[in-house]
Amino acid sequence: MQLRFTSVKNGNHVLFREFSYIKATPHNRESFIHIFWKCFRQIGKNGDLLAMSEYSSLLQLLCPDFPAEMVQNTARIVLIDDATDCLMSFSDFIYSFQIQFFYEEFVESISAIYQDLLSGKNPNTVIVPTSTSVEQLSSSANDKPDVQEGVDATIFCECIEGLCERFKHKYPSTVAIKEILDNTQRVSFYGFLMALAKHEGINQDIGALPNKPDLLIDPEMDQELERL
Amino acid sequence: MRSSKQRKCSSSGRFLPSAVHSSYKQHLAAVSSLLPDRLSRRPLDLRLSNDLKNTFNVDALKTQPCTSGETGSLRDSSVPNFLSATSFRDDISSCPERLDLDRRGLTDLPDLQSLRELHQLNLQHNLITHLQHLQSLRSLLLLDLHGNRLIDMCGLSSLRCLRVLLLGNNRIQRISDVDGLTKLDVLDLHNNQICQIENISCLSRLRLLNLSGNRITRVENLQGLNSLTELNLRHNSITSVTDVEHLPRLQRLFLSANNISSVDALACLWDCGSLSELSLDGNPVCVESCFRQSVLRCCSPHLQLLDMKRITEEERRTASVSARKEDEKKKESHKQAAHKERRRLAIQNAAQQWEGLKANLELPAQNDTKEEVSPDNSPAHSPAQTNGNAQETSPDEPRRLSPLTVSAGGSDTRLRSNSRPNSPRDPRLQDGSSGSSVQSLSLSESHVAELDGDTLRLFGPGALETLERCWGVQTAASVSTIIFRFIHYDSIIPSFLRIRLKFPNLTHLVFMECSISQLLQLAALAQLRRLEQLTVHPEGNPLLRLTLWRTFSIYRLQQLNLHKINGTEVTVNDVIASERMFGALGHVAATETPRFRLLLLLEESRKRQLQFLMDGRGRRSGQSPEDLKENGRPMGDGVCRGLFNYPSRLTDSAEDSASDRSVSVQQYLQGLIQSASSRCVKADALQKIWPLLFSEIIRDSVLDMRDTHTYRHNSLQRLTHTH
Numbered sequence: 001m002q003l004r005f006t007s008v009k010n011g012n013h014v015l016f017r018e019f020s021y022i023k024a025t026p027h028n029r030e031s032f033i034h035i036f037w038k039c040f041r042q043i044g045k046n047g048d049l050l051a052m053s054e055y056s057s058l059l060q061l062l063c064p065d066f067p068a069e070m071v072q073n074t075a076r077i078v079l080i081d082d083a084t085d086c087l088m089s090f091s092d093f094i095y096s097f098q099i100q101f102f103y104e105e106f107v108e109s110i111s112a113i114y115q116d117l118l119s120g121k122n123p124n125t126v127i128v129p130t131s132t133s134v135e136q137l138s139s140s141a142n143d144k145p146d147v148q149e150g151v152d153a154t155i156f157c158e159c160i161e162g163l164c165e166r167f168k169h170k171y172p173s174t175v176a177i178k179e180i181l182d183n184t185q186r187v188s189f190y191g192f193l194m195a196l197a198k199h200e201g202i203n204q205d206i207g208a209l210p211n212k213p214d215l216l217i218d219p220e221m222d223q224e225l226e227r228l
Numbered sequence: 229m230r231s232s233k234q235r236k237c238s239s240s241g242r243f244l245p246s247a248v249h250s251s252y253k254q255h256l257a258a259v260s261s262l263l264p265d266r267l268s269r270r271p272l273d274l275r276l277s278n279d280l281k282n283t284f285n286v287d288a289l290k291t292q293p294c295t296s297g298e299t300g301s302l303r304d305s306s307v308p309n310f311l312s313a314t315s316f317r318d319d320i321s322s323c324p325e326r327l328d329l330d331r332r333g334l335t336d337l338p339d340l341q342s343l344r345e346l347h348q349l350n351l352q353h354n355l356i357t358h359l360q361h362l363q364s365l366r367s368l369l370l371l372d373l374h375g376n377r378l379i380d381m382c383g384l385s386s387l388r389c390l391r392v393l394l395l396g397n398n399r400i401q402r403i404s405d406v407d408g409l410t411k412l413d414v415l416d417l418h419n420n421q422i423c424q425i426e427n428i429s430c431l432s433r434l435r436l437l438n439l440s441g442n443r444i445t446r447v448e449n450l451q452g453l454n455s456l457t458e459l460n461l462r463h464n465s466i467t468s469v470t471d472v473e474h475l476p477r478l479q480r481l482f483l484s485a486n487n488i489s490s491v492d493a494l495a496c497l498w499d500c501g502s503l504s505e506l507s508l509d510g511n512p513v514c515v516e517s518c519f520r521q522s523v524l525r526c527c528s529p530h531l532q533l534l535d536m537k538r539i540t541e542e543e544r545r546t547a548s549v550s551a552r553k554e555d556e557k558k559k560e561s562h563k564q565a566a567h568k569e570r571r572r573l574a575i576q577n578a579a580q581q582w583e584g585l586k587a588n589l590e591l592p593a594q595n596d597t598k599e600e601v602s603p604d605n606s607p608a609h610s611p612a613q614t615n616g617n618a619q620e621t622s623p624d625e626p627r628r629l630s631p632l633t634v635s636a637g638g639s640d641t642r643l644r645s646n647s648r649p650n651s652p653r654d655p656r657l658q659d660g661s662s663g664s665s666v667q668s669l670s671l672s673e674s675h676v677a678e679l680d681g682d683t684l685r686l687f688g689p690g691a692l693e694t695l696e697r698c699w700g701v702q703t704a705a706s707v708s709t710i711i712f713r714f715i716h717y718d719s720i721i722p723s724f725l726r727i728r729l730k731f732p733n734l735t736h737l738v739f740m741e742c743s744i745s746q747l748l749q750l751a752a753l754a755q756l757r758r759l760e761q762l763t764v765h766p767e768g769n770p771l772l773r774l775t776l777w778r779t780f781s782i783y784r785l786q787q788l789n790l791h792k793i794n795g796t797e798v799t800v801n802d803v804i805a806s807e808r809m810f811g812a813l814g815h816v817a818a819t820e821t822p823r824f825r826l827l828l829l830l831e832e833s834r835k836r837q838l839q840f841l842m843d844g845r846g847r848r849s850g851q852s853p854e855d856l857k858e859n860g861r862p863m864g865d866g867v868c869r870g871l872f873n874y875p876s877r878l879t880d881s882a883e884d885s886a887s888d889r890s891v892s893v894q895q896y897l898q899g900l901i902q903s904a905s906s907r908c909v910k911a912d913a914l915q916k917i918w919p920l921l922f923s924e925i926i927r928d929s930v931l932d933m934r935d936t937h938t939y940r941h942n943s944l945q946r947l948t949h950t951h
Contacts (some may be wrong), residue, residue, distance in 0.1 A: 015817060039813040046808070054774045057747045061813065064748060 011035065019065045026170050029102050033208040036062060037094060037215075044090030044216050051087055055097075073107075074100045077197065080190045091215050095197040102206055105169040107193065113159045114189045117151040150188035157181040172202045330354065330372070337361050351376070352394070359383030373398070374416070381405050395420070396438070403427050417442070418460070425449050439464070440482070450475055461486065462507075473499040484535075485510035491522045498526045505533040518550070525551035570671055575714075577674035578688030582714040582741055582768075670694045683709040689716065695723050699730060709736040714768075717742040717749055724755040736761040741768030750781045754788070761792045782806040783814075 007013045011031030014022050022032045040058055043050070052075040059066040077096040078088045100107060157178060164171050180195045181187060196202055203209055210217075326348040329338065334354040340346065341364045349368060353375040362368075363386040371387065374396040381400055384393070385408040393409065396418040403417065404427055412431050419441035428434070429452035437453070440462040447461065450471040458480040459472075466486035472478065473496045481503060488494065488511040497503065506527070513519060523534060524547035532539060670677040675688030684707050686692065692715065710727065712720055720742065727734065737759060744750070744764060749771070753759065762781065766772040778793055783806040790798050933939050 035816065039816045042808055042810075042812045050776070051774075054776050057771075057774055057776065060746055061748060064746075 049087035106171040150186040480505040574676040578714040711738040713740040738763040740765040744769040779806040783810040
């Protein structure tokens with residue numbers, strides 16, 4: 001029993017477990033990300049670029065039933081929804097994977113909000129049933145030309161904050177979110193996620209991965225390889 | 229041949245067409261013997277010189293009316309006619325039973341009503357076109373009308389005594405009106421225009437039938453000719469021969485110069501028991517090599533002359549021997565062709581099922597296709613067949629698969645259980661037909677298993693169970709390559725252990741269309757003892773789209789000593805690269821996986837290894853799992869790699885027990901939690917009360933000990949009481 005709890009503490013307990021187990025708690029998720037990093041940081045070292053399907057297969061080595069959609073979503077973040085068959089570097093992938101996996105529910109909800117905003121519905125505003133304000137809203141929605149990407153950053157920020165107040169699952173700190181969204185006027189969904197992935201503060205909050213410059217350092221393995 | 233038939237007129241009297249066989253002469257002689265002997269009157273010669281002509285009574289040219297209104301007309305023709313009325317009358321009066329009226333240029337039959345006793349009437353070489361006035365000739369035995377211009381045979385029916393009827397060299401188009409001629413012995417219709425044999429069924433006494441030189445295409449309608457001994461059908465256009473077997477007395481049959489193009493067309497001749505002479509030359513079939521042999525093979529032993537050549541015993545014997553060989557060869561090639569066809573179909577079916585299964589992978593309604601597959605295999609499954617062995621297994625041979633052995637080569641021995649197989653390459657197999665060193669182990673509608681020298685090929689999921697059978701040691705030792713195709717990889721995995729045990733010399737595995745899609749699946753190959761080559765075809769194996777598969781297989785299967793993967797050498801650099809790529813993974817996995825997990829994941833052999841290591845180390849130096857981290861390497865690379873195993877057992881084991889278990893587990897945990905929390909509560913409570921308790925205890929004891937004398941006394945008393 002003690003061993004088991006030790007392993008939980010160390011974060012090893014998620015090795016070779018089924019996906020439902022890994023997903024179950026934030027601690028599990030974080031442990032899994034950590035282990036994935038430990039196992040495969042060597043890949044990044046060679047500068048190899050791998051495709052989405054290959055990352056998926058690597059994940060499946062550690063968790064045989066890891067779903068491919070998660071990897072696909074991660075790929076979308078990295079490649080900004082473009083050509084998901086492109087190759088990705090290890091560091092890009094793992095940071096995006098972290099966001100996608102650790103904050104999975106959060107990402108889903110944000111996506112819904114974003115879609116609503118795109119189509120013009122603002123969930124935060126209260127519609128007063130006077131003809132003028134409704135017209136105003138609809139006209140303002142129609143004013144926005146379709147070419148313009150993304151949604152207004154401040155509105156988006158407000159919505160997210162509103163979500164976070166009543167959100168039951170884990171979410172990135174509102175400070176960090178504000179930081180990101182204050183810098184820009186408009187923001188696209190994947191751009192936002194990418195920014196989350198790159199944010200150092202969020203990374204440290206999660207605690208699974210080291211900072212980007214330290215990502216590929218693995219002194220133990222280097223020793224082993226020199227022995228070969 | 230025709231030309232020889234057109235005989236030039238000779239000075240001799242009697243003119244017999246040479247087409248008629250010599251026996252005909254005999255016939256005629258026999259018939260003539262019925263006639264009373266008399267001086268045969270020579271017919272007047274056609275070629276008398278002019279001088280001689282003048283000597284004769286020129287008046288003879290003048291016709292004088294005959295007794296009974298003779299209608300024979302004299303015509304101007306190139307042929308000089310001599311008709312002496314007197315001689316005519318002389319004929320009648322001197323020989324009332326025979327009348328020679330040949331070569332007289334007659335265009336019609338003379339009116340012969342008064343000649344009721346006439347036995348022989350010669351009217352050959354005239355110009356007669358119709359038959360008339362024959363009703364009264366009721367005693368006529370021989371009627372010779374050859375060399376005329378007859379178009380049909382109408383008018384013959386009243387000649388009920390007729391024995392010989394010669395109608396050659398006319399223009400007759402149909403055989404007809406012979407129903408009344410029941411006593412007919414010889415019927416000669418050569419060189420006419422007859423297209424069909426017909427209307428002769430009532431001629432039950434007919435012994436010789438000459439239909440040569442006509443336009444007959446089919447030999448048919450020969451029923452009823454119960455006495456026929458010779459049938460001459462030369463120089464027609466015959467293509468098919470039937471009905472000949474119905475002629476019980478037929479001895480000689482002449483079919484030369486026709487259109488028979490295959491020996492099979494003569495099939496009915498072989499049933500003819502009495503046939504002793506046969507001529508077939510001049511037919512297209514004679515061009516075939518071994519024509520004579522093939523005829524001799526099929527004919528009855530009574531046949532003595534074929535195409536005028538006597539048939540010797542020697543010939544017959546060689547013919548039958550070669551016949552048997554031919555048959556065998558044919559059977560063999562048929563069998564092989566059929567086998568090839570079945571094999572092709574089976575492979576096609578396997579491929580189709582493969583496609584079907586792939587398409588239905590997401591749908592849960594897989595059961596239908598799966599059920600299709602299994603009934604195909606079990607009843608249709610045929611035990612091992614061998615080439616060169618014309619045996620089929622008997623139906624009472626037990627169809628259980630395990631006792632059957634693979635007989636590699638095989639003489640005429642049936643497949644018996646526990647029989648040792650012969651050497652894998654039976655010399656007989658190799659000098660069989662081309663490419664037949666392939667030995668089929670199992671063939672059904674949708675799977676094929678065959679052994680080709682040292683390669684074992686398996687198509688379709690049903691083929692896998694050939695691996696379950698008992699294999700002879702030699703045969704199994706000869707297998708060095710196994711090719712899997714159209715079989716789902718997951719279903720092959722359970723067989724790997726068996727393969728490892730059975731085929732000690734296996735060096736190469738090939739996977740085509742096996743739907744290998746995960747890296748972990750390759751790990752299942754580690755169950756083999758050694759493998760030098762691994763080939764995975766990109767078609768049908770989505771795994772090959774990943775670039776990492778090769779590296780992973782080198783890493784995971786290092787202990788197998790792979791030399792080549794998909795044809796390319798595995799170099800030392802490759803090995804190092806794979807270590808670099810996956811080494812960390814293995815290291816982490818080995819060191820960080822909690823011990824109980826390790827035991828769960830590793831195979832038996834490794835478990836024992838690991839167990840030993842763990843316990844040993846623990847005992848010896850009291851090392852904890854943490855210390856093992858540093859010494860991960862000595863645990864053996866095998867252990868690290870061994871962690872990556874593809875679960876061969878399906879994980880859909882009983883879910884009911886799992887849910888029961890989870891319920892009880894939850895209850896247990898709840899109990900634990902409750903006891904832990906209650907203890908916590910108690911501890912909290914104790915914490916709160918403790919100061920008070922403590923001070924009370926102290927106060928009590930201080931009060932007790934205030935009076936030291938009484939205290940001492942009481943304590944001693946207490947002590948003595950307790951003892």
